[in-house]
Every structure is written in C-alpha cells, then in structure tokens.
Amino acid sequence: MRPQDSSQPDRAPAGVPREIWRTEEFQRWYLAQLGAGNSLRAARLLWALGVGPESRPLIWVLSVAVFIAAENRVKDNEVVISRPDVSAVALYRPGPTLDESAVVLIREFRSPAATADGYVHELPSGSGVERGERAQASAELAEETGFSLDADRLVSHGSRQSAATLSIHRVHLFSAKIDEAELARLVALQQRAHGDGGGEERTWVEVTTFGSIRRSRSVDWTTLGMLAQVLLADAERAERT
Structure with missing residues (x-):
C-alpha cells in the first residue's frame, strides 16, 4: 500500500x-x-x-x-x-557444485560491522524512492561495483524481511547469471574502489565462491540465505531443462 x-x-x-x-x-x-x-x-x-x-x-x-x-x-x-526497502543483486557463475559456484559480493566499511576485518561483506544493494525495485537494483550494482547490467537481465526472487525481529523493511532480491568474460571483468574491478563518489560510500568488489563464504564468518545470515536462494533456484531450473 x-x-x-x-x-x-x-x-x-x-x-x-x-x-x-x-x-x-x-x-x-x-x-x-x-x-x-x-x-x-x-x-x-x-x-x-x-x-x-x-x-x-x-x-x-x-x-x-x-x-x-x-x-x-x-x-x-x-x-x-x-528504513526504506532495499534492492539487492546476486551475480553468480554456476560451478560443478554449489560450493564451487562463483558469486560476487561487495566489501564496505559500515560502523555496525563486527567481522574480523571490520567490514560488511554483502550483495550490491541500496534504497531509492525515485526508482522501481528492478531499476534501483541495476543502478546500485553499477554504482557499487562499476559493472553495468541491463535491468532486463535481472531475475526477481521476490521480497522478504531481512531482520524480522527488529526491522520491518524488506529486501527485494534479484539475480543474474554471468558468463566467463563478465566474471573476468568483475575480477579486474576488484583492483579499485567504487561507490557514490561523494566520499561517504566506498565499496570494493569481491569475487569468491559460495563454499568460501559458507565456511567463513564474513557474511551475515541474510546474505548467505539470499545467495542460497539464488543458487538453489538456478539448480532447480537446470534440472527442469
């Protein structure tokens, strides 16, 4: 409403x-x-x-x-x-197994982070009232990674609360399967900082695997769950074709 x-x-x-x-x-x-x-x-x-x-x-x-x-x-x-709803994008490249699938995160210093390195490791994401969720997701991806993707390629996974015991905001989750050339571009983008250009937001691309983040403590349960949703949905689609 x-x-x-x-x-x-x-x-x-x-x-x-x-x-x-x-x-x-x-x-x-x-x-x-x-x-x-x-x-x-x-x-x-x-x-x-x-x-x-x-x-x-x-x-x-x-x-x-x-x-x-x-x-x-x-x-x-x-x-x-x-707080305003968030639109998030999970970029991935399927591997031989779920754990070997490549995924793309961003690393950003956020004051509440309690990780070993003091950074938040999450999906490219953000809020915006002037755009629809899909357009917002595409814009946040470009801003926080330097990687542009046509919004039409984004697959919607719906929305859910991300911290239901505390906040009423929702995350609108989108995903896109990338090819090897796009993955290589993202690997290269790890070498420099990204963000809104205003100095407050400084983000770094992280290309890793689902297994690596599952075994580490670098991401929160919300991020891990969103990635699992995306990768499992892709595996289900592959089984049906």
Whole structure:
C-alpha cells in the first residue's frame, strides 16, 4: 500500500505521528497486523532521522503495544524499526557444485560491522524512492561495483524481511547469471574502489565462491540465505531443462 494522500484525514492510531503513519513502510506493517487480527493499542516515537527539505522520515523507531488476537494478550516491550526497502543483486557463475559456484559480493566499511576485518561483506544493494525495485537494483550494482547490467537481465526472487525481529523493511532480491568474460571483468574491478563518489560510500568488489563464504564468518545470515536462494533456484531450473 502506498502512503496516504495528503488530502485524506489522519486516521493514525494514538501515539503514531502523522509523518510516520503516512509512510509506506508503516502502512504495510500496520495492515499486516490488522490482517492477522491484531491491533495497535499504543505507540510512541522514540527517534527519527529526517531527510530533505520537508524532513521526511527515513529511519524511525516506534515503541508499540500490540494486542495479539491469537494469544489474547498485549505485548508492549518491543520496538518497531523502519528504513526504506532495499534492492539487492546476486551475480553468480554456476560451478560443478554449489560450493564451487562463483558469486560476487561487495566489501564496505559500515560502523555496525563486527567481522574480523571490520567490514560488511554483502550483495550490491541500496534504497531509492525515485526508482522501481528492478531499476534501483541495476543502478546500485553499477554504482557499487562499476559493472553495468541491463535491468532486463535481472531475475526477481521476490521480497522478504531481512531482520524480522527488529526491522520491518524488506529486501527485494534479484539475480543474474554471468558468463566467463563478465566474471573476468568483475575480477579486474576488484583492483579499485567504487561507490557514490561523494566520499561517504566506498565499496570494493569481491569475487569468491559460495563454499568460501559458507565456511567463513564474513557474511551475515541474510546474505548467505539470499545467495542460497539464488543458487538453489538456478539448480532447480537446470534440472527442469
């Protein structure tokens, strides 16, 4: 559901600021709760990061009290965190086995990282409200790797929450099978930094194998799961042909 039109009356539950109520992320979460028979009894905004001239909420944290219909109780000791949805791209080259399949990650310093090298190792990804998910995925891939790919080549794997116990945002997952020449280009792109050019984002291409990242602790469970989804779906398609 898209954000409410500004001409519509504010029907936000008690404690939900109008600017939060009008976000697509809140509406999607709220409708999911109503669909499950639950109700929002109370809410309180704890923090929000605004962007743009109108200080549109980009990231926000809401303390909530939710009546759980299936359990006939109210849960009021958690927060709902939101950020814009993310579009991600998994580039891969199938190998003789799943573990030998080549995959492409990016390495970037992000402050919350708790890995051995202090970097996040993830799929090229990012958010954008001005593009659709597929176009956003293609743009993020080019920006973070220096490798351009026609958006029509991207296969959609749908969307899911990536940290469902904490954040309501979703990841829209796309993939593309690359050939040996494209893989060689990506290997060459490992030699220099990429990013948005503004100095804040600096990313590095990493060409590795699914087995290598599965055995290491460099990627989080979300990234590992998305890669498994892509590679297993490709293996299933190969079996059917």
